[in-house]
Amino acid sequence: MATSRSRRFKDDVFEQFTRIGKAVASPKRLELLDILCQGPRTVDVLAGHAGLSLANASQHLQVLRTARLIEAEKSGLFVTYRLADGVEGFYLDLRRLAEARLAEVEATTRAYLEERGAMESVDSDALLQRALSGDVTVLDVRPPEEYRAGHLPNARSVPLSELRSRLGELPKDREVVAYCRGPYCVLAIEAVRVLREEGYTAVRLESGPPDWRAAGVPVEASS
Amino acid sequence: MATSRSRRFKDDVFEQFTRIGKAVASPKRLELLDILCQGPRTVDVLAGHAGLSLANASQHLQVLRTARLIEAEKSGLFVTYRLADGVEGFYLDLRRLAEARLAEVEATTRAYLEERGAMESVDSDALLQRALSGDVTVLDVRPPEEYRAGHLPNARSVPLSELRSRLGELPKDREVVAYCRGPYCVLAIEAVRVLREEGYTAVRLESGPPDWRAAGVPVEASS
DNA sequence: CGATTAGTCAATAGACTTCTTGAGTATGCG
DNA sequence: CGCATACTCAAGAAGTCTATTGACTAATCG
Numbered sequence: 306m307a308t309s310r311s312r313r314f315k316d317d318v319f320e321q322f323t324r325i326g327k328a329v330a331s332p333k334r335l336e337l338l339d340i341l342c343q344g345p346r347t348v349d350v351l352a353g354h355a356g357l358s359l360a361n362a363s364q365h366l367q368v369l370r371t372a373r374l375i376e377a378e379k380s381g382l383f384v385t386y387r388l389a390d391g392v393e394g395f396y397l398d399l400r401r402l403a404e405a406r407l408a409e410v411e412a413t414t415r416a417y418l419e420e421r422g423a424m425e426s427v428d429s430d431a432l433l434q435r436a437l438s439g440d441v442t443v444l445d446v447r448p449p450e451e452y453r454a455g456h457l458p459n460a461r462s463v464p465l466s467e468l469r470s471r472l473g474e475l476p477k478d479r480e481v482v483a484y485c486r487g488p489y490c491v492l493a494i495e496a497v498r499v500l501r502e503e504g505y506t507a508v509r510l511e512s513g514p515p516d517w518r519a520a521g522v523p524v525e526a527s528s
Numbered sequence: 529m530a531t532s533r534s535r536r537f538k539d540d541v542f543e544q545f546t547r548i549g550k551a552v553a554s555p556k557r558l559e560l561l562d563i564l565c566q567g568p569r570t571v572d573v574l575a576g577h578a579g580l581s582l583a584n585a586s587q588h589l590q591v592l593r594t595a596r597l598i599e600a601e602k603s604g605l606f607v608t609y610r611l612a613d614g615v616e617g618f619y620l621d622l623r624r625l626a627e628a629r630l631a632e633v634e635a636t637t638r639a640y641l642e643e644r645g646a647m648e649s650v651d652s653d654a655l656l657q658r659a660l661s662g663d664v665t666v667l668d669v670r671p672p673e674e675y676r677a678g679h680l681p682n683a684r685s686v687p688l689s690e691l692r693s694r695l696g697e698l699p700k701d702r703e704v705v706a707y708c709r710g711p712y713c714v715l716a717i718e719a720v721r722v723l724r725e726e727g728y729t730a731v732r733l734e735s736g737p738p739d740w741r742a743a744g745v746p747v748e749a750s751s
Numbered sequence: 752c753g754a755t756t757a758g759t760c761a762a763t764a765g766a767c768t769t770c771t772t773g774a775g776t777a778t779g780c781g
Numbered sequence: 782c783g784c785a786t787a788c789t790c791a792a793g794a795a796g797t798c799t800a801t802t803g804a805c806t807a808a809t810c811g
Contacts, residue, residue, distance in 0.1 A: 311714040312579060314640040318712050319555035319562075321633045322626045326558065329549035331769080332542035339542075348788060356535060361770055363789060373629040382778055382787050395625050402618050403545045406596040410544045417537040489541050491534040554799080571758060584800055586759060591798095605757045605808055 328372035329399060333357060334365050338388070338396050341375060342515040343447075343486055344454040345387035397519050414488075421494055425508070432510050433522065436460075436482045442475055444468075444483040446496040455514045455524045457484070465492045468499055480506045487513030551595035552622060556580060557588050561611070561619050564598060565738040566670075566709055567677040568610035620742050637711075644717055648731070655733050656745065659683075659705045665698055667691075667706040669719040678737045678747045680707070688715045691722055703729045710736030 329335055336355045340346060346354075352362035366386055369375045374392045378385050388396075404410050436443045436457060443460040445452045452462035463471055465485075475481065481500055485492035493509045500507035517524050552558055559578045563569060569577075575585035589609055592598045597615045601608050611619075627633050659666045659680060666683040668675045675685035686694055688708075698704065704723055708715035716732045723730035740747050 310643070311640075314636070314714065315559065315712060316555065317636045318633060319558045321630055321636060322558050322623060323553060323555045324630060325622055325626050326549060326552035326554070327768095330546060330553035331549070332539065332546045333769090335542045335545050335549065336538065349786095358771075359788070360772080360790085363787095364769085367789085379777095379788090384788065389629060391625055391628055395621060398618060398621050399548055400545060402614055403548050405614055406612060407544055407547060410541060413537070413540045413544060417534075420533070489538060491537065550798095556799090581801070582758070583760090583802080586757095587799085590759085602758090602807095607758060 324372045325374070328369050328374050329396075331365070331368075333361075334369055335396075335399075337362070337365055337369065338374065338392070339487075339489070341386060341388045342393050342396060343451050343513075345385045347383045347385050351386065393515055394519055397515060418494070421498065427508055429511055432482065432508065433512065433517075436484075436510055437522070441480045441482050444475075444481055444496065445485075446483050446492045447485050447490075451486070453527050455518075455526050457517070458523055458525050460484070465496050468496055472503055475505070477505060480508070482508055482510050484510040484513060487511070487515060547595045548597070551592050551597055552619075554588070554591075556584075557592055558619075558622075560585070560588055560592065561597065561615070562710075562712070564609060564611045565616050565619060566674050566736075568608045570606045570608050574609065616738055617742055620738060641717070644721065650731055650734075652734055655705065655731065656735065656740075659707075659733055660745070664703045664705050667698075667704055667719065668708075669706050669715045670708050670713075674709070676750050678741075678749050680740070681746055681748055683707070688719050691719055695726055698728070700728060703731070705731055705733050707733040707736060710734070710738060 329338070333355055337351055340351055340354050348363055348366065349359055351357075351366070352359050355362065357365070366375065366377070370377060370386075374389055375386050376389050378387070435441055437459070439459050443457055445456045445460040445462050446465045446468065447462075448464055449462055452460075452464075456462070461474075463474070483493040483496040483500070485496075488511045490513065497507045497509045514524055552561070556578055560574055563574055563577050571586055571589065572582055574580075574589070575582050578585065580588065589598065589600070593600060593609075597612055598609050599612050601610070658664055660682075662682050666680055668679045668683040668685050669688045669691065670685075671687050672685055675683075675687075679685070684697075686697070706716040706719040706723070708719075711734045713736065720730045720732045737747055
């Protein structure tokens, strides 16, 4: 009978698909993918960002690599991991599905924002358009190397750590739009808090470079 | 320090995303999703198709349901599960990523096809256009209820089990294009084998209704 | 009413995963 | 050369997931 043979074929195929599923079945690995969406990184930078021991991070990266979601390149002492083709898009799809289907995601986010006193509802698309228009001061508050890897056309790089000391550069009478890595990065939330304390009109743009790339919004490199 | 609080926030968010990942981290659950792409089904039909015991199928369905990928509706003795919004697209994205990144998927498929003596390479898009054009006989070899739930505009329903006895309905001088549920369903492969044995010129269209819906190809219901 | 059917629930053995620890390897630097 | 750095590998304890079993519930039918 052909059935048992086709059963084995199906089992094999779904087993293969599962390699992708298993790769994204751990919160730490999703976090690593999220960080890698910002650009290639070495193992200990990744470990630091995700709050993992070096050995543990390395192990998770192996899993992602066997699922072919990331690629490694060794140069000197350092191993640099980067996302494979098509993976950024898939990660964003997964995130979008989670946001759409799991009310808990929104609840968690809202709880955090309220705690930080940063509750607000801004039309994200309209805000992005304003950021692109040049009518507002646009701040990229991520570390400088991430700014260099890609940023909004008229954003200026002011890392959160330097924000307080560089307030002089920012005109007080102009609205400020701050962004960072994306909706689940907290840098811009902090930046907006600081700016408001100092009397600025400031809002956070929730999206980040990975979202813009996926949406076809221009993202400049360097400068 | 704000860091530990934001650490907890991130952990929570990624934990939530992981619910989707975990749901698609088991081959059996992916198979259930695949079947549900064809339309709503009751628990024991799903169990039968996926080769699972009733209790085990029910358990897997609970997991998918807590991840909100599927929805249940009870009517009388039967519980009918259906895909939630946006899930069909996500499943197809996952499958596409697996096909693109994992050479093993293609290898497994090729091995099965060769074993069945069905190796061939047809330009899938061109074949779909021909199937839509009306110049060939288009056969939907799935069970009739699946045909009713959605099929190509000029396909006729000839379930694989009835194919041999209904060959009289099919003109011998016209090329036949057979399709079933999609690339990993074996019904059309068998159908093409039977047709060729009987002297027909027959090819398999690899895609299926879920693919066409995602691509905007018209898919009729009933009739 | 009692029997039947469709499905869920609960418990458990066995298999897999995760994180940790400590050792091992390769490269570069003084 | 010896030593430091960046990373990987291997082993094991603790936790999680899967499939199976048998009992349980809810709806239907005679």
